[in-house]
């Protein structure tokens with residue numbers, strides 16, 4: 521991700537929470553500068569030295585009293601985080617407020633809450649003073665302050681998601697999107713099930729990118745071990761089987777303008793799911809009768825007034841011909857075809873290479889890239905065709 525962030529940490533949460541936040545932002549390739557509070561009391565520099573902040577961020581620290589309009593304007597985002605209510609109120613009046621308003625850069629403020637005490641600020645008051653697009657996150661889950669106890673702050677994943685969103689162009693704003701992702705699990709008995717190698721990575725990357733770009737996203741996903749993206753405008757709907765995924769998609773498709781079906785849905789399910797564990801007995805062979813699962817993509821494709829429909833075709837031979845066939849048979853607007861035999865493609869890899877096929881355009885081969893970048897490129901192509 522690209523962008524310049526000025527982070528202003530304060531108080532004991534500097535010690536574990538803010539240092540990790542700086543490190544995680546830097547790992548995401550943001551350019552991070554720190555302006556730690558420095559006063560006689562529990563300031564950021566009382567807990568973590570200026571030298572340590574500079575080493576963590578990779579840039580010399582900024583002096584907090586020297587932050588004027590020009591200094592804020594050099595940044596893409598100002599992160600007050602986390603700051604005590606006292607420091608927070610400094611940024612809500614006087615010189616600091618005028619400089620922030622003049623620079624017109626979004627502010628993300630993280631306000632800690634002491635467990636058992638009321639929230640210290642009203643988001644409406646804060647947001648009415650801050651430049652447009654600013655966000656206040658307060659309270660959250662317990663974070664350790666070592667021997668000093670605990671403080672409630674938002675999960676770092678949520679803060680990072682919010683930062684990514686604030687620094688991303690909102691070209692999907694107002695659009696409702698449904699994404700399916702991951703494998704499905706088809707139960708044989710209370711213990712065993714049939715599934716596949718899908719991890720959900722590609723579908724999650726698509727759902728996350730759409731949400732970062734401002735879409736309201738419904739993410740219907742099968743059982744996965746990857747963490748589900750956490751963003752305020754992304755609603756995960758966990759399911760287990762193809763039948764359940766079909767049911768959820770059919771419940772919601774009329775609400776969305778775009779449906780991207782990236783799940784690796786099982787094609788067959790056991791004819792019956794045994795109520796008790798199947799015993800092996802003396803059997804040397806076991807035959808399982810299977811039946812077809814509903815084809816969610818084909819079912820949506822057959823609907824009148826359906827959303828813009830995007831499918832995936834993971835193929836191991838004759839990739840383009842098979843994908844073209846799928847495009848027509850399932851009545852999609854776009855198929856993302858990939859050759860799962862190619863190095864760096866397919867299940868459980870961090871990268872992918874897809875070719876986009878549309879009924880009325882020549883194939884468009886996107887370069888081999890990280891799945892997050894492939895997702896971004898696919899969504900940009902979709903936006904042009906919507």
Ligand code: C5P
Nearest residue numbers: 781782783785813814815816817831832
């Ligand atoms: O026919 P095939 O499984 O190769 O088609 C892949 C595409 O169809 C993917 O977009 C997948 O999510 C979707 N699909 C589906 N329901 C199924 C099987 C596939 O939505 N039962």
